[in-house]
Amino acid sequence: MFTKLPKSVMLTAAAIAVAMSAPAPASAATPPLDHARTAVHFDLAKGRTPENIALASDGTAYVTFAKARQIAAVSRRGDVRILATLPAPADGGVHTPALRFPLTTGIVRAHDGTLYFLYATGTADLTGVWRLRPGGRPQRISALPATGLPNGLALDARTRALYVTDSALGTIWRVPASGGTATAWSTDPALAPAGFLGANGLKIHNGAVWATNLDKGTIVRIPILPGQRAGTAQVTATGLTGIDDFAFTGRGDDQIIAALNTVNEVALVRPDGTRTTVLTAADGLQGPTSIALRGNTVHVLSAAYLTAKDPNLLLARLGR
Known part of the structure; x- marks a missing residue:
């Protein structure tokens, strides 16, 4: 999820054609990342600010476009196909916590191709977890509080449960x-916001739920x-x-590889909590929002919420 937007940025949109990028200059990436390049540019004027990403084995990247309220499939070649546009709330989303506009956020993909994703509108009729089956239409499968901001999403394939971070309420929903x-x-205090947005990104890994706190x-x-109960939160970095x-x-x-949205960096975070900056604006970052790996290829989405220049998908290689 992105950071708070100055009014001038929210009112500015630069049209960037959706296309494969021209040959990139030499990467400024820091080991273990190298060969960074901007693979796809998205159209800012159409609200195609990429928020979250889920990868499929055929090379397709499924992306939420936050401001456009859309779910899209991005091919290996960079072709963008809109799969669904969610209905706008009757009030225009002005009651969406912290942000005041409706947006699609986290997305995951099940083995059968079903997409699960989140929609935040500030209204009780639309906010929650949504599902899109192949060839189907989007439907809400679970309501979440209109006072919350559902953001990060993870699927536990073993228990068939979805976990959701709520950035406004400082909660992880199941x-x-x-x-x-x-x-x-979990409503552990470590998830709570400290002025703007709290619990944000979310993953399930090694018998635990991991989350970031933006603030x-x-x-x-x-x-x-046992019993799928939540333990006590531990801050690891x-x-x-x-x-x-x-x-x-x-x-x-x-x-971990982490997107640091407000400072326009991607960092490698070691188990002891120390970090190294591995990607910067020199590599093409425009406010990174989401990261995913396929093999040794790192996919980084940038939504350009603050730069208002070039929302994009950057690829880099992860070395040993």
Whole structure:
């Protein structure tokens, strides 16, 4: 999820054609990342601010366009196909907590191709967890509080449960993937906002739910206890200004690549909490919002919420 927008930025939109990028200059990426390049440019004038990403084995990237209220499929070649546009709230979304406009946020993909994603509108009739089956239409499968801001999303394939961070209410919700009532799984104080937005990015890894806190610049680990109960939150990293989404590299125990939205950086975060900046604006970042890995290829979405220049998808190679 993005950071707070100055009014001047919210009123400014620069039209960027959706196309594959021209050959990129030499990457400024820092090891273990290299060969960074901007693969796809998105159209800012159409509200195509990419918020979150889910990868499929065929190379397709499924993306939420926050401001456009859309779900899209982006091919390996960079072609963008809109799969769904969600209905606008009757009040225009002016009651959406913190942001005052409706937006699509987290997205995950199940093995059968079903997409689950989040929609925040500030209204009781639309806010919640949504589902889009292949060839189908989007439908809400679980309502979430209109006073909340559902943001990060993860699927536990083993228990068929979805976990949702709520950035406004400082909560992680648990929802059956089949749909139904959401349960407040954790309201640990480590998830709470400190002025703007709290719990943000979300992953399930090594028997725990991991979340970021944008306001506090932290990564939080919450063990999944017997009976799927939440344990006590442990802060595993601090000082990560403007942290949004993140991904585990699979290299070593709990090594993370994190998007630092407000400072326009991507950082490698080690298990001991130390960090190294591995991507910057020199590589093409425009306010990174989401990260995913396929093999040794790192996918980084930038929504350009603050720069208002070039929302894009950047690719980089993760070395040993």
